[in-house]
Amino acid sequence: MKRDYYEVLSISKSASADEIKKAYRKVAMQYHPDRNAGDKAAEEKFKEAAEAYEVLSDADKRSKYDRFGHAGLGNNGRGFGNMNTEDIFSQFGDIFGDDIFGSFFGGGSRSSGRRSQGVRGSNLRVKIKLNFEEIANGATKTIKVKKYVSCNTCSGTGAKDKGGVQTCSTCGGSGQVRKVTNTFLGQMQTVTTCPACNGQGTTITSKCTSCRGEGRVYGEETVNIDIPAGVQEGMQLSMSGKGNAGERGGAPGDLIILIEEENHQYLQRDGLNVVFDLHVSFIDVVFGTQVEVPTIDGKAKIKIPAGTQSGKIFRLKGKGFPAINSYEKGDQLIHVNVWTPQNINAEEKAVLEKLQDSPNFKPQPVKGEKSFFERVKEMFG
Template sequence: MATKRDYYEILGVDKNVSTEDLKKAYRKMAIKYHPDKNPDDPTAEEKFKEAAEAYDVLNDPQKKARYDQFGHAGMGGAAGGGYGAGGPSMEDIFSQFGDVFGDDSPFGSFFRGAQGGGGGGRQRVRRGSDLRIKLKLNLQEVANGVEKKIKVKRHVTCNTCGGNGSKNGTAVQTCSTCSGTGQTRKVVNTMLGQMVSTSTCPTCNGEGKLVTDRCDACFGEGRVLQEDVIPIKIPAGVAEGIQLSVGGKGNVPPRGGVAGDLLIVIEEEEDADLKRDGNNVVFDLYVNFVDAAIGTNVEVPTIDGKARITLEPGTQSGKILRLKGKGIKELNGYGRGDELVHVNVWTPKMLSAEERGILEKLRNSPNFQPKPNKNEKGFFDKMKDFFHG
């Protein structure tokens, strides 16, 4: 397999290139290696795709940072880190040119015309807007996953007219200006010769059809607002701020097209007892120094209910007990975190005269004198062992 060339070398720029200079470099390469300009050069299309792949990565701050750190290995094996494994298609590339050449540029409109496979005769499928909602989950739902039914108000296709906005779904005619393509075309003279420039049809606004009599149910919109109940499955291990997507459950566009997506932003409710730390959960256990000295059994809360643990005689404040597998499941993985029980020995703030007298008798007892040995680790070493060892 051939070694992939460096993206900066392909476009002839350095790592500190500005966004505008990167666009200029890409425009230059795109014009130079466009297949229509090089019909006798079988390598032109590959170089054209190579430049598009380089621009796709270097123009995206996250992809660029990953590439700068790891090179091609950091792009996950997929061409450009965002295309399919076979590399960018010509349709992928042409879709970039509104940004690179400008929507009003003859080059941009030419490339968009080429995207449809020869002159812009194909009407582009319109897509509706996405819906975004916030979903609160408690710690148990986050840890184990949950199925929810969510009520959302969204635009759906009008059943009366079938989505085209016309009375009874039949009062519609093909736009005579663009012959139903949604685009108008004109020949533009450029440095590459004559090119066909396309633009949105001003008569039908790119829809290709005109409504002659509006639907009474949707008033010509082709869509109505309704409340839907949408079932969703939340995987175990999600975290605050993670965004999940349900395809096709957003709004449909006016008068035909495909629906957008429903985007679900996760919010975590704070648990009364357990605190999350990555996939681990932490519980602060407070015990009196008598129980710490002579040992005892205590119940502690976990994600899945109560668990009984044993405190050995002589348990020191700051000791961390690990309950294996009592934490949060790994998102899209098979592992699970632990519960870390942090022991805090409680010192009473108020004492009765009798209690004070008992403790005064024990104050100078040899067993009450602090005598840490070399096996007694400090707090920092304990935390290092649990979180890094």
């Protein structure tokens, strides 16, 4: 089970953006693999901190996490557990700066010696429609996604064979070039991405004929999507690494799943509650009856007591939707509507006319119910 992201960075839920950044920097420095060589536990904590920072530093993701916890971010959130440390520093390396690495990790910038691992693939978006039962119980959806996938011929390298990749002669394999400029203040040194290899550190001399050197081809992948119970219309889930494949071995993008709710034939959603409008006849509410009503899980029988008034609301406890990352569950609310006949024959009319003057058929105030004027007085003083 994943730890709470605020706990990972040892910060409060009200922490500012600067406090989050400083906390991540501190934890990442503590557990960086260069300072904990061979320590797998430290490496996992380093990745865990990166995942926490990736979510809490993004206002939209942080809001979803605060509301729904890990479930609101999809299956695995960003999924840094499947990334190496170089990928993490390619995302967040600017937080540390060259001086930090010079002080702690053996002189010089970490980034200055790091080769770019290809170009990261773009994210993909898909829409998933769910019915009420799937939303209430969770579901696994299997879909086919058309996207860029890694080239099988060259295993994503983009080269025809092993000899088709050579160390870049411009940067010597570092992926970066240094330039020294003389100014009136003295010599100024700048480091830029190598223009010859685009930061790869290698160049392809013989391109793969299948992907033409990109390391990826357009294809299709079958993806199983586990959707937690309690999702809502408009919510977005994320599957790490299920987007477009990157170029020349670059990390794949993510698959963003947008949730859509299918309308139910009889029920309506109101937050965690389910609402059903029940129409009963005048005769049924006079004598009382038992009726069958639809629910998310099937049908249920409820008793309508004699004398039930139109507008009465019955509640079926726990028959609504569950809340994500919580034990809370909504109810089903049944609104009683007394149906008035529009066409009656002469015999029926005569019977009703006899009853018209009966005091039992005159509207009577409900015991304990406040009058209209009393309610208005309470509202406006």
